[in-house]
Amino acid sequence: MSPLPISVVTGFLGSGKTTLLSRLLRDPALARTAVIVNEFGEVGLDHLLLEASDEEVVLLEGGCLCCKVRGDLVRTAGDLLARRARGAAAFDRIVVETTGLADPAPILQALMTDREIAEALRLESVIATVDCAAGDATLDAHPESVKQAALADRIVLTKTDLADPAASGLAERVRRINPSAPQLIALHGAVDASLLFGSSVYEQRNLALYESHAHTDDGVTSFCLRRSAPLHAVTLSLFLQTLAEHCGAKLLRLKGLVDVLESPGRPALIHGVQHVFHPPAWLEAWPDHDRTTRIVVISRGLDADWLQDLLEVLDEEVKACSIS
Amino acid sequence: MSSHKTAGVARVLSGALRVWGVSASVERDPERADAFVLRTQSGIRMQIAPTAPYGWLVWREGRSLGTHKGLTGLLRSLREELAPDAAAGRLIIGSQSLL
Numbered sequence: 001m002s003p004l005p006i007s008v009v010t011g012f013l014g015s016g017k018t019t020l021l022s023r024l025l026r027d028p029a030l031a032r033t034a035v036i037v038n039e040f041g042e043v044g045l046d047h048l049l050l051e052a053s054d055e056e057v058v059l060l061e062g063g064c065l066c067c068k069v070r071g072d073l074v075r076t077a078g079d080l081l082a083r084r085a086r087g088a089a090a091f092d093r094i095v096v097e098t099t100g101l102a103d104p105a106p107i108l109q110a111l112m113t114d115r116e117i118a119e120a121l122r123l124e125s126v127i128a129t130v131d132c133a134a135g136d137a138t139l140d141a142h143p144e145s146v147k148q149a150a151l152a153d154r155i156v157l158t159k160t161d162l163a164d165p166a167a168s169g170l171a172e173r174v175r176r177i178n179p180s181a182p183q184l185i186a187l188h189g190a191v192d193a194s195l196l197f198g199s200s201v202y203e204q205r206n207l208a209l210y211e212s213h214a215h216t217d218d219g220v221t222s223f224c225l226r227r228s229a230p231l232h233a234v235t236l237s238l239f240l241q242t243l244a245e246h247c248g249a250k251l252l253r254l255k256g257l258v259d260v261l262e263s264p265g266r267p268a269l270i271h272g273v274q275h276v277f278h279p280p281a282w283l284e285a286w287p288d289h290d291r292t293t294r295i296v297v298i299s300r301g302l303d304a305d306w307l308q309d310l311l312e313v314l315d316e317e318v319k320a321c322s323i324s
Numbered sequence: 325m326s327s328h329k330t331a332g333v334a335r336v337l338s339g340a341l342r343v344w345g346v347s348a349s350v351e352r353d354p355e356r357a358d359a360f361v362l363r364t365q366s367g368i369r370m371q372i373a374p375t376a377p378y379g380w381l382v383w384r385e386g387r388s389l390g391t392h393k394g395l396t397g398l399l400r401s402l403r404e405e406l407a408p409d410a411a412a413g414r415l416i417i418g419s420q421s422l423l
């Protein structure tokens with residue numbers, strides 16, 4: 001059975017997550033959607049498959065919130081899947097609405113790693129709502145909201161009837177935080193569902209939007225590492241290990257398409273949230289004419305030149321080892 | 325080791341020190357072209373030299389800290405020595421398919 005798509009809707013308090021979701025659920029294309037929420041907002045979601053979830057977050061030594069926590073969110077998703085398996089629930093997609101204060105990273109990591117649900121689900125998209133009326137003030141005052149935007153695959157600009165995001169500069173500010181996430185305008189929660197769901201978040205066309213030089217805004221630095229020569233598979237492994245080991249929470253998200261020497265013509269698709277990665281996927285072919293390795297990094301303060309040097313030095317070392 | 329690679333390693337070490345929050349400089353060892361001298365603002369002096377086939381020898385104030393395998397081993401050793409309180413993560417590969 002193919003994995004069910006699961007999407008995460010995040011965004012700061014009052015940014016319009018629930019309004020967006022309640023409108024989306026009226027779309028016939030999303031009729032068979034189960035929703036997991038961990039806060040019940042003022043707007044009631046009239047939906048048959050609404051589940052409540054309180055995320056359990058335990059502060060572990062070393063500051064990592066994700067590794068040893070098997071939260072209520074995972075249990076709730078597991079329960080839904082079990083009900084579906086025995087015919088007690090009929091849905092083809094799950095959407096998780098986070099609390100406004102939630103850091104989406106541990107949620108994504110739990111979905112990626114929990115053995116009970118990870119193989120039954122496929123992360124489809126991470127959607128962040130940004131309130132155009134209060135967005136600037138929220139980004140100024142709440143680092144959580146910056147991280148929510150940085151981790152998203154799609155940004156939905158809400159309350160555009162109250163403020164024009166282009167005129168205020170908010171749209172550009174959010175674009176600098178996360179250049180790869182397309183921005184959609186929602187008016188009273190209305191937005192085309194097909195632009196949010198129904199395709200893989202790992203569409204490589206988004207990688208092409210990145211320029212090699214770094215953008216920094218609100219403490220978030222995003223850039224794209226590029227390399228024209230193929231990398232040894234071991235180099236890729238060592239590179240990701242080094243990032244996970246030393247960069248910790250500074251690495252927010254990494255996604256890329258890698259030309260691997262041992263796999264000519266079949267690039268590796270990689271994706272990670274902080275130090276947790278999906279197993280690499282091997283594409284049958286390059287998705288476009290560009291055959292260069294592209295690794296998009298969204299981080300808090302990591303230096304693009306440093307990571308580029310690290311990649312090059314590791315590959316030289318691996319090359320020297322394979323010759324000797 | 326080529327001078328190009330030596331310069332790259334020096335930049336990687338300098339960048340790693342910044343990530344760990346350690347104020348230090350990394351320079352070529354005047355006595356050995358492929359080796360480095362690392363000096364922290366707090367006065368620690370370390371020497372780092374490659375050893376075949378892909379190891380790194382490290383000394384702190386002339387005391388050997390052993391041989392470390394590859395750049396990854398060297399970075400781990402330096403972090404443990406210079407920034408023991410810096411967060412150390414571990415790569416986790418989940419079980420969810422990407423496609």
